[in-house]
Amino acid sequence: xxxxxxxxxxxxxxxxxxxxxxxxxxxxxxxxxxxxxxxxxxxxxxxxxxxxxxxxxxxxxxxxxxxxxxxxxxxxxxxxxxxxxxxxxxxxxxxxxxxxxxxxxxxxxxxxxxxxxxxxxxxxxxxxxxxxxxxxxxxxxxxxxxxxxxxxxxxxxxxxxxxxxxxxxxxxxxxxxxxxxxxxxxxxxxxxxxxxxxxxxxxxxxxxxxxxxxxxxxxxxxxxxxxxxxxxxxxxxxxxxxxxxxxxxxxxxxxxxxxxxxxxxxxxxxxxxxxxxxxxxxxxxxxxxxxxxxxxxxxxxxxxxxxxxxxxxxxxxxxxxxxxxxxxxxxxxxxxxxx
Amino acid sequence: xxxxxxxxxxxxxxxxxxxxxxxxxxxxxxxxxxxxxxxxxxxxxxxxxxxxxxxxxxxxxxxxxxxxxxxxxxxxxxxxxxxxxxxxxxxxxxxxxxxxxxxxxxxxxxxxxxxxxxxxxxxxxxxxxxxxxxxxxxxxxxxxxxxxxxxxxxxxxxxxxxxxxxxxxxxxxxxxxxxxxxxxxxxxxxxxxxxxxxxxxxxxxxxxxxxxxxxxxxxxxxxxxxxxxxxxxxxxxxxxxxxxxxxxxxxxxxxxxxxxxxxxxxxxxxxxxxxxxxxxxxxxxxxxxxxxxxxxxxxxxxxxxxxxxxxxxxxxxxxxxxxxxxxxxxxxxxxxxxx
Numbered sequence: 095x096x097x098x099x100x101x102x103x104x105x106x107x108x109x110x111x112x113x114x115x116x117x118x119x120x121x122x123x124x125x126x127x128x129x130x131x132x133x134x135x136x137x138x139x140x141x142x143x144x145x146x147x148x149x150x151x152x153x154x155x156x157x158x159x160x161x162x163x164x165x166x167x168x169x170x171x172x173x174x175x176x177x178x179x180x181x182x183x184x185x186x187x188x189x190x191x192x193x194x195x196x197x198x199x200x201x202x203x204x205x206x207x208x209x210x211x212x213x214x215x216x217x218x219x220x221x222x223x224x225x226x227x228x229x230x231x232x233x234x235x236x237x238x239x240x241x242x243x244x245x246x247x248x249x250x251x252x253x254x255x256x257x258x259x260x261x262x263x264x265x266x267x268x269x270x271x272x273x274x275x276x277x278x279x280x281x282x283x284x285x286x287x288x289x290x291x292x293x294x295x296x297x298x299x300x301x302x303x304x305x306x307x308x309x310x311x312x313x314x315x316x317x318x319x320x321x322x323x324x325x326x327x328x329x330x331x332x333x334x335x336x337x338x339x340x341x342x343x344x345x346x347x348x349x350x351x352x353x354x355x356x357x358x359x360x361x362x363x364x365x366x367x368x369x370x371x372x373x374x375x376x377x378x379x380x381x382x383x384x385x386x387x388x389x390x391x392x393x394x395x396x397x398x399x400x401x402x403x404x405x406x407x408x409x410x411x412x413x414x415x416x417x418x419x420x421x422x423x424x425x426x427x428x429x430x431x432x433x
Numbered sequence: 434x435x436x437x438x439x440x441x442x443x444x445x446x447x448x449x450x451x452x453x454x455x456x457x458x459x460x461x462x463x464x465x466x467x468x469x470x471x472x473x474x475x476x477x478x479x480x481x482x483x484x485x486x487x488x489x490x491x492x493x494x495x496x497x498x499x500x501x502x503x504x505x506x507x508x509x510x511x512x513x514x515x516x517x518x519x520x521x522x523x524x525x526x527x528x529x530x531x532x533x534x535x536x537x538x539x540x541x542x543x544x545x546x547x548x549x550x551x552x553x554x555x556x557x558x559x560x561x562x563x564x565x566x567x568x569x570x571x572x573x574x575x576x577x578x579x580x581x582x583x584x585x586x587x588x589x590x591x592x593x594x595x596x597x598x599x600x601x602x603x604x605x606x607x608x609x610x611x612x613x614x615x616x617x618x619x620x621x622x623x624x625x626x627x628x629x630x631x632x633x634x635x636x637x638x639x640x641x642x643x644x645x646x647x648x649x650x651x652x653x654x655x656x657x658x659x660x661x662x663x664x665x666x667x668x669x670x671x672x673x674x675x676x677x678x679x680x681x682x683x684x685x686x687x688x689x690x691x692x693x694x695x696x697x698x699x700x701x702x703x704x705x706x707x708x709x710x711x712x713x714x715x716x717x718x719x720x721x722x723x724x725x726x727x728x729x730x731x732x733x734x735x736x737x738x739x740x741x742x743x744x745x746x747x748x749x750x751x752x753x754x755x756x757x758x759x760x761x762x763x764x765x766x767x768x769x770x771x772x
Contacts, residue, residue, distance in 0.1 A: 143743070157742045168742065279721040279730075365734070372711035373721055382618040382712055391618075395704070395740040403496045403507065403732050404482070 106296045108227050108322040116220040116326065117173050117198040121154070123218070123333045124171045124200050128156050130337050131169075131204070134344065135161045140169070145387055150175040155390045159397070163211070163348060167204035168393035173197070179223055182376065186303030187293065193224025199231070200333070201377075203394040209360035210347040212237035212244070212285065213367060214340050215394070217377070218333050220326075227322065229329045230292035232267065233336055234275055235343075236285030236367060238360040239352075239412050240420040242429055244343045245286045249426035251339035252289050252332070259328040260320065264427075266299040267291045272423040277370055283421045284370050288339075289332065296320035359413050361400035368395055445635045447566050447661040455559040455665065456512050456537040460493070462557070462672045463510045463539050467495050469676050470508075470543070473683065474500045479508070484726055489514040494729045498736070502550070502687060506543035507732035512536070518562055521715065525642030526632065532563025538570070539672070540716075542733040548699035549686040551576035551583070551624065552706060553679050554733070556716070557672050559665075566661065568668045569631035571606065572675055573614055574682075575624030575706060577699040578691075578751050579759040581768055583682045584625045588765035590678035591628050591671065598667040599659065603766075605638045606630045611762040616709055622760045623709050628671065635659035698752050700739035707734055 109115070128140045138161035146152035153172030158164050175196045178184075184191050199219030206213065218231035235248050249268070256263035271290035276283055293303045296319070320328075371378045371394050381391040407413035448454070467479045477500035485491035492511030497503050514535045517523075523530050538558030545552065557570035574587050588607070595602035610629035615622055632642045635658070659667075710717045710733050720730040746752035 159742065166740075166742070279725075279727045361737075368707060368738075369711060369731075372708060373718065379712065386618075388618045389743055392708075392740065393742050397740060398700075399707075399738045399740075401505075401731065401734040401736060401738075403498065403505070404728055 106227075106320075106322060108222065112227070112322065112326075113196055113198070113222065119326075119330055119333070120173075120198050120200040120218065120220075121171055124154065124156065124169050126334075127169050127200075127202060127216075127336065130341065131158070131164065131167075134163045134348075138162070138164070143390075145390070147174055147387070153387070153390065155387075155393065157393060161207070163206055163208075163344060165205050165207040166397035167202070168390070169200065169202040170390050170393065171198075171200050172390075179221075183221075186305065187221075187223070187226055187228070188304055189226045190221075190223035195221060195223035197221045201394075205364070205396045206344070208348060208350065209238040209352050209356040210350040211344055212240070213364075213396075216333075216336050218329055220329075226295065228293045228295045229325055230294065231329065231332070232271055232288060232290035233332070233339065234271055234285055234288035234290065235340075236363075237420060238363050238416070239356060240286065240416055241343075241347070243431060244346070245420065245424070245426045246429040247342060248286070248288060248339050251335050253427050255331040255335035256289065256328070258331055259324065260299065262299050263291075263328065264289065269423070270302070275370065277366060277374070279373070280366065280369070282366065282417070283423065284366065286420050286426065287423065294325050294328075296322065296325045358400065361398055362402055362405060363416075364396040364399045365401050368399055371395065445659075445661055447561065451566070451661065451665075452535055452537070452561065458665075458669055458672070459512075459537050459539040459557065459559075460510055463493065463495065463508050465673075466508050466539075466541060466555075466675065469680065470497070470503065470506075473502045473680075473687075477501070477503070482729075484729070486513055486726070492726070492729065494726075494732065496732060500546070502545055502547075502683060504544050504546040505736035506541070507729070508539065508541040509729050509732065510537075510539050511729075518560075522560075525644065526560075526562070526565055526567070527643055528565045529560075529562035534560060534562035536560045540733075544703070544735045545683070547687060547689065548577040548691050548695040549689040550683055551579070552703075552735075555672075555675050557668050559668075565634065567632045567634045568664055569633065570668065570671070571610055571627060571629035572671070572678065573610055573624060573627035573629065574679075575702075576755070576759060577702050578695060579625065579755055580682075580686070582770060583685070584759065584763070584765045585768040586681060587625070587627060587678050590674050592766050594670040594674035595628065595667070597670055598663065599638065601638050602630075602667065603628065608762070609641070614709065616705060616713070618712070619705065619708070621705065621756070622762065623705065625759050625765065626762065633664050633667075635661065635664045697739065700737055701741060701744060702755075703735040703738045704740050707738055710734065 132139055138158055140156040140158045143155045151174030153170060155168060155170045157168040159166055177194050179190050179195045197219060199217060201217035203215045204213065213236040216233040220229050221227060233252065253264040256267065267289040268287065271287040272283060274290045275285065275287060293301055378391055382388065407417055471478055477497055479495040479497045482494045490513030492509060494507060494509045496507040498505055516533050518529050518534045536558060538556060540556035542554045543552065552575040555572040559568050560566060572591065592603040595606065606628040607626065610626040611622060613629045614624065614626060632640055717730055721727065746756055
């Protein structure tokens with residue numbers, strides 16, 4: 095079965111209340127995450143800003159500043175619609191050309207104060223445009239002083255969420271995440287990854303849009319034959335896996351003391367987060383260039399960042415181990431404390 | 434006379450030793466700047482890194498860290514050649530297609546420690562490719578706590594350098610600078626500008642490459658009829674105008690005391706410099722995406738930067754004056770202390 099045949103397969107039609115179902119889930123996910131994270135803080139709390147978009151839709155941004163655990167972070171919900179998708183998306187989903195669109199999603203970036211707690215990112219989104227619909231998103235972790243068991247725990251939790259729906263998901267979405275969150279100009283991964291996917295419409299998890307470098311380009315894709323409800327249910331499981339994937343890491347690391355050296359290294363490494371988001375991240379660049387809400391888009395940037403010409407970690411240090419081990423793709427699920 | 438006729442005008446051919454003349458000037462400019470700036474510092478000095486480029490050429494980076502005046506900054510010389518120019522340049526200069534190229538230039542960014550001394554950027558460059566050659570570059574100032582007389586002094590000095598060669602230069606290159614160093618997503622100028630130009634081959638200062646939005650698109654351009662030597666001589670004057678344009682500002686402001694409020698605002702505003710360089714700057718993005726020397730390219734980023742969600746300056750403060758007055762295009766040359 096070819097890609098084109100897959101897409102017009104009527105068995106994958108969304109239900110009439112698809113948009114309502116998804117946007118209510120996305121709002122609920124934002125609530126659930128903010129509530130759980132807020133419980134970790136003594137004084138600082140999420141502040142809410144609601145906004146509307148002239149062309150249609152709007153959002154609900156929730157931002158935390160100067161927390162004991164989270165130095166800065168935000169969890170955004172948005173729901174937008176319009177006459178046409180931007181060219182960058184139409185190029186990947188040509189079937190959506192000439193149709194109006196609807197998109198909703200929740201996205202989050204948290205920058206913890208402690209260099210022992212990793213920065214974390216989550217985004218889940220849903221699109222409808224004429225004959226096509228798809229889900230995208232994922233979650234990934236960016237440690238500074240990294241722990242093997244944290245990396246393994248994060249990946250195992252996400253893998254379990256994937257495996258409950260389709261055994262092909264994690265083996266495809268884990269390397270996709272490594273590939274996407276990669277800084278070419280540094281030849282470094284952004285962190286230890288997680289899962290990332292896009293264009294999921296129930297056909298094949300291998301389909302990556304109309305990209306030249308897609309592994310599915312020109313292939314007959316394995317038909318995963320999942321309904322809209324199956325895929326939505328998978329995305330819900332991924333979203334709900336975030337707290338159990340991340341909170342135990344925060345609990346384990348939040349009391350570790352650190353000094354100026356660790357803080358300096360954290361601020362330096364945060365520079366890579368800025369470089370990735372401003373140079374490569376599709377969502378960020380698209381938002382900035384097309385009249386998005388700048389403050390909500392750049393909520394992903396860290397509160398304090400350092401750049402230093404020619405920095406190199408000293409061999410044999412924890413800083414060097416980050417580069418040598420954690421910033422290269424690894425089989426974290428296969429990692430064991432006994433190895 | 435049309436653009437195409439201009440370009441094939443043989444009277445504008447470069448001399449046989451053009452590359453030698455220009456690269457020696459560029460090296461000398463780097464020397465001159467580093468020597469003068471070094472004299473402002475008690476202990477910190479420029480550290481030199483020479484590097485070669487696999488595809489042809491190399492450079493000499495000079496970086497200063499932790500100075501009393503300059504918290505971080507770099508002055509780079511480079512000279513590169515290769516089989517073909519990148520598509521982004523060929524699109525602007527289609528005549529260079531199918532030809533090998535040579536490019537040399539000096540570029541500089543300085544991030545002073547004091548919020549009363551503006552960040553400054555300079556870049557001058559020269560290209561040859563088959564039948565075409567051109568100069569580009571400019572200098573611009575980014576203040577934090579800004580002074581009218583500093584803005585006027587900087588612009589008057591650059592205007593004088595321009596006027597000595599062609600009365601059309603400053604009136605064209607000043608607004609071009611305002612237009613180029615503009616953050617669309619913030620609807621803010623990067624600073625108070627200066628001059629900026631590209632594709633200068635002695636024909637018309639209005640020619641801005643093959644851009645859709647060029648003011649010269651489809652026009653018969655005024656023929657400036659300047660030889661290669663005329664244009665090179667103009668670029669030399671611009672380069673040599675940098676120290677007299679900037680040093681008096683440093684001298685006037687270096688002893689002003691400041692506190693945490695001013696420092697916080699400076700770190701916050703430095704975020705805009707990062708956003709501009711990573712999202713919009715052609716040279717930075719091109720360099721990062723095409724295997725340039727990352728450390729030299731990102732030498733332009735500030736040593737310490739802050740992002741804060743939803744910051745707004747309080748009305749009636751100096752921070753608010755920066756936004757209201759200095760970050761909008763102004764006729765700085767026409768400014769007078771008596772107004």
